Amino acid sequence: MKKPIQNYWALRLEQTRKALEKNNFDVFVAKDGSEAKDIVLNTIIPSIKPRTLSWGGSVTLVATGLYEALKDDARYEVLDTFDKKMPKEDMAELRRQALLVDVFMTGTNALTQAGQLVNLDMYGNRVAAITFGPKHVIILVGRNKIVADLDEAVKRVKGYAAPVNAMRLDKKTPCVHTAVCEECKSPERICNTWTITEKGFPKGRTKVVLINQDLGF
Numbered sequence: 288m289k290k291p292i293q294n295y296w297a298l299r300l301e302q303t304r305k306a307l308e309k310n311n312f313d314v315f316v317a318k319d320g321s322e323a324k325d326i327v328l329n330t331i332i333p334s335i336k337p338r339t340l341s342w343g344g345s346v347t348l349v350a351t352g353l354y355e356a357l358k359d360d361a362r363y364e365v366l367d368t369f370d371k372k373m374p375k376e377d378m379a380e381l382r383r384q385a386l387l388v389d390v391f392m393t394g395t396n397a398l399t400q401a402g403q404l405v406n407l408d409m410y411g412n413r414v415a416a417i418t419f420g421p422k423h424v425i426i427l428v429g430r431n432k433i434v435a436d437l438d439e440a441v442k443r444v445k446g447y448a449a450p451v452n453a454m455r456l457d458k459k460t461p462c463v464h465t466a467v468c469e470e471c472k473s474p475e476r477i478c479n480t481w482t483i484t485e486k487g488f489p490k491g492r493t494k495v496v497l498i499n500q501d502l503g504f
Contacts, residue, residue, distance in 0.1 A: 293499075296430050300497050303433055306402030311487035313494040320351040320499050323427060323498045327353055327392070331494055335423050337389030341366035343413030345394035346455070347427045347503030353392065370411070382412040386420035393417065393424070396448045397440035398432050404484035404495075405440035407449060409477035417493070418482060424493045429502030437483065449478050451504045 288294060304314045315330070317323035340363045348354055349369075358367050366385045368378065385391065393413050397405040403428065408414040419422055434440045450462035453475075460476055461469040468478070487493040 296499050299397070299433060300430060303400060303402065304399065304497060306400060307487075307490055307495050307497075308402075310402040310485065311490040312493045313487075315492040315494065315496045316494055317498045318387075318497060319332055319500045320347075320502055322352050323496045324356065327351075327425060327427075331496075332390065335390055337363060337423070338394070339364045339366065340390050341368060341385035341388045341416075341421075342391065342396060343368070343385075343393035343416055345392070345413075345427065345503065347394040347498075348392055350502050351427060351498075353427075372475055379410075382410065386416055388421050390423045390425060390432070391416040391421035392419065392427065394427050395432060396444045397434050398428050398495075399434055399440055399474060401436065403437065403440070404482075405437065405444065406482050406484075407444045407478050408480045408482075411480045414480055414482040417484060422492070426493060426495045427498065427502075428495060429498050429500055432503070445478070448486055448504045453477055455461040477493045 300316055304316055307314045315326050317326055341358060342348055342354070354369065358365055366381055366388060368382055368385055373381065387400045396407055399405065405415065406414050406417065434443050445468040448466055450466050453460045453463050456477065458475040458477060460473045461471050
């Protein structure tokens with residue numbers, strides 16, 4: 288067989304797509320981050336016709352180029368919660384406002400083969416938006432986020448995604464130095480709120496873009 292790795296992931300993504308669709312998610316499959324960006328800009332967003340846009344912390348979102356493409360787009364009212372220059376108090380308020388936008392975009396920490404989204408959040412704004420608030424949610428998922436089940440999802444998040452994100456954000460937590468979750472009590476702990484999204488509700492509110500590329504943490 289030619290291109291066995293590509294064939295392997297094509298099969299895995301198709302299986303995951305079917306599981307997500309059974310769970311009432313709208314699902315799109317992209318060959319890479321560039322195609323994911325194209326799907327969001329030219330298929331998903333035009334079908335929604337949003338007025339307001341925002342996002343939650345996601346390396347995958349940035350890697351696809353969507354953040355740069357949309358942050359200054361005059362067609363929309365963009366609530367940019369990635370603006371590093373904004374004072375902390377103003378950012379907290381913007382995150383609250385972002386829970387009422389027409390379209391909220393983010394990633395997921397893990398995705399099970401049964402089509403469950405698993406996330407662990409610091410402030411809770413990202414998981415809150417996934418759960419309720421924005422009219423539509425777009426979840427961008429690199430193939431590296433797919434795991435067998437909920438147990439493996441938790442292991443992935445606590446054993447890899449959380450320490451790496453703490454390092455990325457320069458947090459003062461033990462895992463930054465050990466690469467292992469210490470179940471810390473640090474004031475800068477980023478592991479505060481878990482969510483498991485079993486089903487999309489209402490049906491079609493959440494659009495999942497599966498990407499046949501390793502993206503994000």
